[in-house]
Amino acid sequence: MSNRYAVILAAGQGTRMKSKLYKVLHPVCGKPMVQHVVDQVSALGFEEIVTIVGFGAEKVKTHLGEQVKYAVQEKQLGTGHAVLQAESLLGQKKGVTIVLCGDTPLLTSETIDQLLAHHEAEQAKVTVLTAEAKDPTGYGRLIRNEEGLVERIVEHKDASDAERAITEINTGTYCFDNVALFESLKQVKNNNVQGEYYLPDVIEILKSQGEKVAAFKTDSFEETLGVNDRVALAEAEAIMKRRINNKWMREGVTIIDPEQTYISSDATIGQDTTLYPGTMILGETVIGEDCQIGPNTEILDSKIGNGTVIRQSVVHDSEIGKDVKIGPFAHIRPASQIEDEVRIGNFVEVKKASIGKGSKASHLSYIGDAEIGKDVNFSCGSITVNYDGKNKYKTKVEDGAFIGCNSNLIAPVTIGKGALIAAGSTITEDVPSDALSIARARQTTKEQYMVKSTNKID
Structure with a gap:
């Protein structure tokens, strides 16, 4: 003016x-x-x-x-x-x-x-x-x-x-x-x-x-209201929180329990998104339309695509695509990019990784410093081993690969398109496309071993 x-x-x-x-x-x-x-x-x-x-x-x-x-x-x-x-x-x-x-x-x-x-x-x-x-x-x-x-x-x-x-x-x-x-x-x-x-x-x-x-x-x-002490600070926080929540409800966002929902003044939320109790939307987060966030979910400085569901999870400094399902109890750490229709399940941690469309890690996995293609399956307990104590290395998994349960991918390593990693394998070398890789000790069974051992002790 x-x-x-x-x-x-x-x-x-x-x-x-x-x-x-x-x-x-x-x-x-x-x-x-x-x-x-x-x-x-x-x-x-x-x-x-x-x-x-x-x-x-x-x-x-x-x-x-x-x-x-x-x-x-x-x-x-x-x-x-x-x-x-x-x-x-x-x-x-x-x-x-x-x-x-x-x-x-x-x-x-x-x-x-x-x-x-x-x-x-x-x-x-x-x-x-x-x-x-x-x-x-x-x-x-x-x-x-x-x-x-x-x-x-x-x-x-x-x-x-x-x-x-x-x-x-x-x-x-x-x-x-x-x-x-x-x-x-x-x-x-x-x-x-x-x-x-x-x-x-x-x-x-x-x-x-x-x-x-x-x-x-x-x-x-x-x-x-002038803020001169912590009591007034808490009062200002409560007033501002109510003002922000009311604004988004008037804009078409459903907040199930406004008293238990915290939205940053710099956040943006699309219409028909629902926020459940215990949700914290922090920083300059942008959430699309038709999402379901919470309960008990924390999102900081991240972009969330339309139709995505995030339950009881933490997402920081990352970009999440459309129609993604995250949680419960997942942790998306900074610099991660998760594309459309991905499934990240319970007790899965993702850090500085890209995960292609339609891929899934349903439970108990760690994906760090990795480039994951489309339609990849990370089975239960599979991890990328990205750190040797001094340096961090990258894992690359190409489209359509299947990582069996309890597999360790020791970076730097590349898993080719459509490859299958057998359950319990520890992979230290690149795996070609469409190959089956088994890297585990051969099973040895000694019959009656425990009976004989017990007799010796007696």
């Missing part, structure tokens, strides 16, 4: 989190809080977004990259001082600046847009985002005059009994005339108990100059 700017406050240490992780990087539904804020602002096409960083600055920069510009608050001297650090980037620009906190992950682009529209319609120098709180304890109260404009903001500790009865609170999100903002910030004093420069003081300065101060009240108090 032309002449619209955003400043995101993300410099505080967040001591109440009691964590080694910088506060705004704590995730909500799989995404850091500050990334939620950046995403919502970015959706509105602001001309420039500036993130104020301090503690943990490099980690925030590493995560956000070039999505935003940065200003550093070397010393944490209050919110007004933090915004002032953006002066070199925004100070001389005409337009509207919105100031948001990096620990408000639930705030939506719709609410931000409504706030901006109200600010511009009112032609105010500053507009405060407010909300109705059932329990306003601890929040600053908004005092309006007879015209509905902002008379003042009173902090809870300074409020009278009558003022504390007011339930409209200051959320800490503001729209400013950009030039007026930076001119006023230079007039803010730190003559308070904390010795800090507070951003809300700009409101008093502008009001004393006869400027218009407006307020926009959002209908959703929960959007304005």
